[in-house]
Structure formats: structure tokens, C-alpha cells
Amino acid sequence: MGLTLILYRYITSELLKSMLAVTFTLLVIIMSGRLIKYLADVAAGELAPDFLFLIMLYRLPNFLEVILPLGLFIGILLSYGRLYVDSEIAVMNACGISRLQLLQLATVPILLVTVTVGLLSTVVTPAGIRAYERLLVESKGSDGLKAAVEGRFRLDHNSGRVTYIEKLNRENDGMSGVFIAQPMETDDGRILVSVIGADSGLFDRDEKTGQRYLLLDKGVRYVGQPGALDYQVARFERYGQWLQDETQSRGRKAADGKSTRELWESERIDDRAALQWRISLALLVPVVALLAVALSKTDHRSGRYAKMFPAFLLYMVYLIGLNAGREALASGELATVPGLWVIHAVFLLLGLLFLLGPDWVRRISGVKH
Structure with missing residues (x-):
């Protein structure tokens, strides 16, 4: 009992140190x-710089559940x-520790990671994604100009709108030197271009409906077809335009x-697929731990990194298989039962074969002799 307790502490300590170092590096x-991508979005005016830290924070659980x-x-x-x-495991084997007991010695880290990933995938990550999406909507739709960049042209790929703002005042959500060009389709199918230039403007929100709108002061609006002579010119002291909130989830x-x-x-199949995926992330942990213990066996000549590449390749096949299974489940190509569970079963059996197979072969050979 005392030897087993010492081994539990020793193995747990070794595993946790290695795991935390690897996890931190991958994270x-x-x-x-991701930060580089978001910084590029900030520079392009797609994201508000004030929200960058919160966006990274909300995405952290999503990264951790996979890492x-x-x-x-x-x-x-x-x-x-x-x-x-x-040769430490050789000594353990001499003391009667089997390969299955080597897996049992790693029980504490395995259970710890399984519970953590389970909580992340079922509770924390969905909440983080909801907060992340709300933040994106606020950043892109913004009650003001949080995501705008002065002195640069900005293209909205969804609507084709091009905007340019010469000066920004983030304190009162005001702007000056405004240029907006946007294509618009007429009832007869013609594509016209609306071009607006204004001395100043601001974003505001209707108190009753909550709808956002843009107010421009002292400007001119041109509407026409490029290359044609028939176009409309309207000069205004104040021009208002309703804006639609961008709620797409990127x-x-x-x-x-x-x-x-x-x-x-x-009862939706895509919701069922998402539920199985969340549970699968937690089930992934003990199965890959079994595979890792089985594939970790090496010797002096081969070195400790000998099986790192094939083991990592097997892990990637497992994870990609789960991703493909989720897509097939969501599209109706794979039945809810067995669903993703069949993938876990295959790799569980594979892990048991790697771990216990050599002992079974020796026992069978011994019986035959």
C-alpha cells in the first residue's frame, strides 16, 4: 500500500508537470x-480595439477544451x-506493476482533465461563445464608432458598402468628412450606386424601437449608374439612414x-450533433490517455521520442474522425445512434489492444508450449 501511494504521487507529479508545460506552450x-488575426481585424476596422482583450478571454475556454x-x-x-x-518502469515491473496498473497510476491526472474538459465543453465554452457573439455584434454594429478607423477606406463585403471617415470623435460618437458609397438594386433590376458626402455625422439609436440610425449633416447624395448620364443629386442639411444590426456569427x-x-x-439533428460533440470532448480524454500509456513503451536504443510522431498521428486521426462524424451527424448522413460513440469505441478497443495485446500474445504462446 505504501509503495503504491508513493508511485501514485510520483507519476501524478511527473504527468502534471509535463502536461502543464505542453498545454501552456500549445495555448x-x-x-x-488568433491575436494576430484579431489585430488585423482591428486594423481593418472590423473589430473595436477596446474589445480585443474580452474577445480573447471569451475564446479561451474554447481553445482549452481541445488543447x-x-x-x-x-x-x-x-x-x-x-x-x-x-529503466524506472523496468523496476516497477520487477515489483509486480503491470502495464494496466501503469494506466491506473495516472488516474488522478486523467480524472482531473476529464472533469475539467467536461465542464468547459458543456458549461463554460457555450457561455463564452454567446458572450463572444454579443461582443462582435456590439463591436461591428456599435452604438458608436468603436470599430471605425479614421483616414482609411473600409469595405463591407456583405453589402458592398465603402465608407471613409476623415476625423473621429470617440467621446461623443461623432465624425467629420464622411464618404459613403453603396450599390443598390432598383425594382427593374438595375444596379445603381448611391454616393454620399457629408461634413459631419453621428450614430444614434431610437429610444422607442432600439433601431440604430446614421445622421449626416450638410452634404450631398448622388444616385445613378456608373457611366450613365441620368443620375439624381440631392443636397441636404440633415440626412438620416436606418442601419441593420449585423448578427452573423462569423x-x-x-x-x-x-x-x-x-x-x-x-430534436434538431445539428443540436444533437453539437451535444454529442461536447460529451465526446470529455470522453476523448480517458481514451487518448489509454492510447498514450500503450504507445509510450520504448527503450534506451529508440529513445523517449521514438513513438511521438506515430502517436500524434493517431491522435489527429481520432480528432479528425470526431469532427467528420459531427458533420455527418449534423447533415443526416450518420444516425444519432451509434453516432460519435462508435468512433470512441473503435479507438478504445485499439488502445486496449495496444496495451494488453502483448501480454495476451505471451499468454497464448505460453499455453501452446
């Missing part, structure tokens, strides 16, 4: 890539690989922002 790499299983997987490979190379699935309870009560 920095992924967050850095933590990989961090544990690589952590086990590194830790157990070192124990094999240093490619995120609508189901990702729903609570787990909503997904559970829903």
Missing part, C-alpha cells in the same frame, strides 16, 4: 495566432517515455452558443 501558440486532451496525451508520452528510458455554428440543456431538449 501560447494558438492564442498568438487539454492533447496536452495530457503528449504529457503521458513524455513522462512514461522517460521512465522507460531510465462562421460559428448556431448550436455552439446554445446551452447544453437546450441541446438536450432539442
